[in-house]
Amino acid sequence: MTTRHDTAAPPVKEGGAAPGRPPADAVSEQEVKRRAKLSRRWQRDVRWSPYAFVSPFFLLFVAFGLFPLIYTGWASLHQVELTAPTDMNWVGLRNYTRIFDDEFFWNAAKNTLTIGIISTVPQLLMAMGIAHILNYKLRASTFYRVAMLAPYATSIAAASLVFVLLFGRDYGMINWALDVVGIDPVDWQGDKWPSQIAVSTIIIWRWTGYNALIYLAAMQAIPQDLYESAALDGASRWQQFLHVTLPSLRPTILFTAVVSTIGASQVFGEPLLFDANKGASGGAEHQFQTLGLYLYEQGWVNQHLGRASAIAWTMFLILIVIGIVNYVISRRLRASS
């Protein structure tokens, strides 16, 4: 779809024979038609090309995002087995009643919530503190920023495997360090809370630096004079942080909270690899099995894809609720500021 260079409305040179613009009636009929055609093409181009530009994204999204998401809902009303994924038998809501009757579903939901809280809250608080420090004038500031992104470059698989060793009960470095300061060894895999803390640690380690950079970026966008007038009013540094920095960061904080919440609802790789022998059950007593892991266990270990779909849709509905809550909160924030 190329348009010739001389299609635009403004002055078109006429071969150079006649100086200036030739009178309209000097243009041959053929030429008028040609220009009209080009002008139509031009209008078509202006009108339709935006849709052409955005359509690849939407086509891909419909094929690999929207359609599968909706089809998950459809599949959740059927019995589908992993061994024959194309055979679907209508069962109505039975998949949902089955999972809601399963204690391990509720266990996984609770674990997802607690691991979500243990991993998200300290992560964002630390990221805020680090960002605040990075906002000072520092020597070698780029070095710190790059170094704290190294965990982000590390894959879930590699990070989980290393932390499994560091958290080892008998020979792990963390228990050794605890022993040095006189604390009894902790069974980081076997016990409920320690195992959830350990899994959360992997998440915190990977994402704190990244979030710190996001906060830092938002802090740097705060106008300097806000601090100056606060300082002139006699506000201490801490008061400046409370009354200038935090309010300005509210949208960013909300944004990172939402992103982290969505991430936390999907936790899968870390608990899967944290006890590689138990795999999908998330520990011997399912003590750190998340919803993501439970979905995988139902679908790919027990081979009930229909039931796994019901879990996926339940998670989707939970996310919608979170989205609505987020929307309401942000509207309140906007209204109040």
Next chain:
Amino acid sequence: MTTTVTPPETSPARQDRRSRLPKSARAGGTLHGGPIAYAILILFTIVSLFPLVWTAIAASRDNQRLAQTPPPFWFGSNLFKNLEIAWTDANLGEAFLNTTIVAGISALTIVVLSTIAGFAFAKLRFKGRNALMLIVIGTMMVPPQLSVIPLYMMVAKLDWTDQLQAVIFPSLVSAFGVFFMRQYLLQALPDEIIEAARVDGASSWRVVWHVVFPAARPAMAVLGMLMFVQTWNDFLWPFLVLTQTGNPTVQVAVAGLGRGYTPDQSLIMAGALLGTLPLLLVFAIFGKQIVGGIMQGAVKG
């Protein structure tokens, strides 16, 4: 479900008013970090890097040494031996090639499509633009993991198990990319330049090719790197459709080492190290640009 992040107003030209202020009254970026700030930062840096360094230490030891206390703090002599065994055992050569292909195709496609779509959203007027942009933002909130079951059924039907296209196609959807490029082009591409090209009679595609792509190049590079990292580290979906023995990506291969029946920890660490090293190198070289890109995407996000 909208992202609620409104871009903070960009700071007006910083006045020199602050020079009149007493030193104690300065704040924010003008403050110099004290020793405590440095101490916290260095501690945080150590915590960030230590697990990676220790991966290398553990990879340079052997299984017996890792089953003793205290754990090793310095390198042993088995590093290259272990790296070699892990390389062969985990099929890492093929895994690297596969992952490079997948992440490369995915990053390149996302960058091109996102730039074009981002340009349309940022600079062109068309019916339904705002509604469509809201949909883009909404899709950012829906994690792709929720769609894996029908995708898996598709792959099974097409007989794509263990084939790279099974991983490539779903990875091409990136609402973040569209959003990122839109935000960049909104301010990096002056309307006048587009107008000028239009007046010269350039078609929309010519504008994209000759005006948008050159203007978007820095953001395209950053987005490409971010997407490459993301696809390289993707875990759940490749893990479902690729097998360790068939046609693994690096993540599948490394995870397979950990779940396999060779509980040799030093080998597992060697595999983890190999799987991480390429990206760490990229970050070491382009760290500044990546940091800049993340921060840029954040403020305008």
